[in-house]
Amino acid sequence: MRFKSQRVAYYYFVVAVLLYALQIALGLLSAAKYLGPDPLLHILPFDKTKEIHTNLLIVWVLTGFMGAAYYVVPEESRTEIYSEKLAYGQLIAWTLMGLTTVTGYVFGWTAGNKLLEQPFPMKLVIVVVMLAFLFNIGMTIRKAGRWTTTEGVLVAGLVSAALLYLPALIDFDNYTVGVFYRWWTVHLWVEGVWELIQGGLLAFLLIRLSGADREVMEKWLYVIVGLTFISGILGTAHHYYWIGVPKYWVAFGGFFSALEPLSFFGMAVYAYSALRRSGLSHPNRLALHWTIGSAVYSALGAGILGLAHTWPAVNKWTHGTLITAMHGHMAFFGAYVMIVLAMITYAMPGLIGRDEEKSSALGMWAFWLQVFGMFGMTMAFATAGIVQTYLEHIMSIGYLDTQHKLAVHFIMLIATGSLFAVGVLLFLLDFFFVMVSPRAGVRTTAREGAAPWSPAAAAEAGK
Amino acid sequence: MTKRQTRLFFLGSTLLFAVIFIGLTLDTHRQITALTHAEQLTPEVLAGKRVWHEKNCTNCHTLLGEGAYYAPDLTKIADQRGAAYLSQFLKNPSTFYSEEKDRRLMPNLNLGDEQIRQLIAFLTWVSHIDTDGWPPRPLLVSGTFPGARTVRAGQEAVSNDPVALGEALFRQSPPACSGCHSTAEGVQLVGPSLAGIATRAAERLKDPAYRGQAKTAEEYIRESILAPSLFVVPGATFAAAGRSFMPDNFDRLLQANQIDQLVAYLMTLK
Numbered sequence A: 001m002r003f004k005s006q007r008v009a010y011y012y013f014v015v016a017v018l019l020y021a022l023q024i025a026l027g028l029l030s031a032a033k034y035l036g037p038d039p040l041l042h043i044l045p046f047d048k049t050k051e052i053h054t055n056l057l058i059v060w061v062l063t064g065f066m067g068a069a070y071y072v073v074p075e076e077s078r079t080e081i082y083s084e085k086l087a088y089g090q091l092i093a094w095t096l097m098g099l100t101t102v103t104g105y106v107f108g109w110t111a112g113n114k115l116l117e118q119p120f121p122m123k124l125v126i127v128v129v130m131l132a133f134l135f136n137i138g139m140t141i142r143k144a145g146r147w148t149t150t151e152g153v154l155v156a157g158l159v160s161a162a163l164l165y166l167p168a169l170i171d172f173d174n175y176t177v178g179v180f181y182r183w184w185t186v187h188l189w190v191e192g193v194w195e196l197i198q199g200g201l202l203a204f205l206l207i208r209l210s211g212a213d214r215e216v217m218e219k220w221l222y223v224i225v226g227l228t229f230i231s232g233i234l235g236t237a238h239h240y241y242w243i244g245v246p247k248y249w250v251a252f253g254g255f256f257s258a259l260e261p262l263s264f265f266g267m268a269v270y271a272y273s274a275l276r277r278s279g280l281s282h283p284n285r286l287a288l289h290w291t292i293g294s295a296v297y298s299a300l301g302a303g304i305l306g307l308a309h310t311w312p313a314v315n316k317w318t319h320g321t322l323i324t325a326m327h328g329h330m331a332f333f334g335a336y337v338m339i340v341l342a343m344i345t346y347a348m349p350g351l352i353g354r355d356e357e358k359s360s361a362l363g364m365w366a367f368w369l370q371v372f373g374m375f376g377m378t379m380a381f382a383t384a385g386i387v388q389t390y391l392e393h394i395m396s397i398g399y400l401d402t403q404h405k406l407a408v409h410f411i412m413l414i415a416t417g418s419l420f421a422v423g424v425l426l427f428l429l430d431f432f433f434v435m436v437s438p439r440a441g442v443r444t445t446a447r448e449g450a451a452p453w454s455p456a457a458a459a460e461a462g463k
Numbered sequence B: 001m002t003k004r005q006t007r008l009f010f011l012g013s014t015l016l017f018a019v020i021f022i023g024l025t026l027d028t029h030r031q032i033t034a035l036t037h038a039e040q041l042t043p044e045v046l047a048g049k050r051v052w053h054e055k056n057c058t059n060c061h062t063l064l065g066e067g068a069y070y071a072p073d074l075t076k077i078a079d080q081r082g083a084a085y086l087s088q089f090l091k092n093p094s095t096f097y098s099e100e101k102d103r104r105l106m107p108n109l110n111l112g113d114e115q116i117r118q119l120i121a122f123l124t125w126v127s128h129i130d131t132d133g134w135p136p137r138p139l140l141v142s143g144t145f146p147g148a149r150t151v152r153a154g155q156e157a158v159s160n161d162p163v164a165l166g167e168a169l170f171r172q173s174p175p176a177c178s179g180c181h182s183t184a185e186g187v188q189l190v191g192p193s194l195a196g197i198a199t200r201a202a203e204r205l206k207d208p209a210y211r212g213q214a215k216t217a218e219e220y221i222r223e224s225i226l227a228p229s230l231f232v233v234p235g236a237t238f239a240a241a242g243r244s245f246m247p248d249n250f251d252r253l254l255q256a257n258q259i260d261q262l263v264a265y266l267m268t269l270k
């Protein structure tokens, strides 16, 4: 940590990981309800646990993005944050908004629109907080009078994310029009502007973890995010096949969304080639793992599993089944959860004022349990989704009868989900207790007697 | 390639595709009224849409295939079930389902009569949206047809045989007969099993409670389809206030020869 004000990031990360734990608890609860019967049916039915689960996800990932930006922007622009006070105030308002919103859901205060359930007043708070955040970031860069491509891409992603939230404020009379614009937010976020955020953070981490040449990295970053928009903007139409809009969207959606995996594969190659030069020599092995993990898992979850059901002839049968949940979980985890956790594990040693870059065994367990847990969950959703597609959508067997046959897959979902949850728990333990303590459980992973690590030395070694 | 060139690539392609996307969006607005029958968006339909959102239906159900996967898709439900059944269901879902039997139960959302009417109007409007043939085969809430002859739902009948045509129609949606009637012995869905209906129809005519005009089994089946409430099969969950939960609009929905085919098919279930 080079600038004092970067420490605000720590508090953003605290909020993020706490909400993450809560999100997972509600995910497990929702999965248990699939099996039924549900003792909480009349107190906290599925619709509420599920909307809290997904909304907490969005809130904490955005909290992580903002924290990451407060860490990255000062470092890239080489200046203190414009207003630390504003950054803290904004975090408090944001956290209160998040907690009020999910508490409201328990009592049925909801806009009932998938992923955009926030009631209108809460949506306004979100817009105001985002504006305050962008103002603070903008003024920081302006004050410094200098910005890098890496942070530029990151900030462009954040600005566009805020802009694309605006259609969510409008209530359309025609349900189809409402669905049409819901995707301007949801799709253009995860398959558009959030990829700028992921790409920016990935470049930042790779440059620091591998010592790769900045000019080269930033050049390719432009290519990756260029591919994102070439495919992702018209790719929105893979959500327009069956909703009552003109038929030409089927052709556009099929063609361009099939190109979307390119930018995710691009990121995987990007990470691979950066790290091939320096190897895994950076002492913060945990951050390295999360960073590579994000590049690999987003290529699998978004790239391969997205491609699996994006073609109209396939989507016709899988649309509206658990196949969507299969893809949604691995893609979201790979692209956005893992990149935020990578930023957190990378920044933590500096944020808590420790010089040595260390990663604990506990942190590694947290990583592998989440990776394998998510793999298992994806398999459980996939097998359930395939059976559901076949029985319900192809054979026209009743929905409820089909769900009976899925019980074994739901048990597998809960089992692997529990494994995943243990991983999250360990991450929290590591974050709150082990990373900050100078002794217990911490071992340095740098080789004994090796010279202190530096990007320049690593680049040298890689030659 | 230099960094300047790749930046130009990024900015240029983003701009180009954003412009195409917005152009297509404008054209979509031009066409959407026709594709969604927007002229039928009455105040009642709009009120129903508000109830749909307020009550968070989308976080259990899918509609147009979007939402959550805990409960059945409702895109065509209005077509499949009709207002009489849906009103009773929405008033109290446990009339028809139980957690013991079905593992899942829709909680009673305490909807008022007015809200139920509005929701049904909304779901009816949705069922008429031009979804380009989705779902490709009927999505049913329940029913497995064990032992029924295996004509796949939605498949075109290959012959001109009225019985085969009738069976294919029976499994299509609309009219979605198979969503409410199993042809397996003793399997009750929303309506009674139609196994052996040809034989049973003859007995119904002798029932002292029978008030209809049919004289033969064939006429009875035809009458059951066209005027379900004329004679209501005894059963706790088949009707409310003497009005059958079977839709009463098949005379408008189906052509005369289609009714003939259905009757011909049902007459083979002895």
Ligand code: HEM
Pocket: A114, A115, A186, A190, A191, A238, A239, A257, A258, A260, A261, A298, A302, A303, A305, A306, A307, A308, A309, A310, A311, A315, A318, A319, A320, A321, A324, A327, A328, A329, A331, A332, A335, A336, B065, B066, B067
């Ligand atoms: C990190 C990137 C991605 C994330 C986080 C993500 C996440 C999601 C989520 C959460 C949904 C469900 C949305 C809803 O119903 O509201 C969804 C749907 C979908 N995604 Fe992705 N996705 C990503 C990338 C991709 C890519 C690259 C493709 C195609 C190659 C793709 C194809 C699809 C399709 C076709 C659906 C619709 C499924 C249906 O018909 O029900 N996704 N995605």
Ligand code: HEM
Pocket: A024, A027, A028, A029, A030, A031, A050, A053, A054, A057, A324, A325, A326, A328, A329, A332, A333, A334, A337, A413, A414, A417, A418, A420, A421, B067, B068, B069, B070
């Ligand atoms: C213990 C772990 C988890 C379990 C058991 C779990 C379970 C569930 C369940 C049951 C649903 C509802 C699906 C439906 O609509 O019927 C759901 C939705 C969702 N969850 Fe999770 N979840 C877990 C972790 C996560 C994580 C880590 C993420 C983010 C990376 C995530 C992201 C999502 C998303 C995006 C949806 C909406 C998906 C869609 O509608 O297609 N979940 N989850």
Ligand SMILES: [Fe+2]
Pocket: A187, A191, A235, A236, A238, A239
């Ligand atoms: Fe998408």
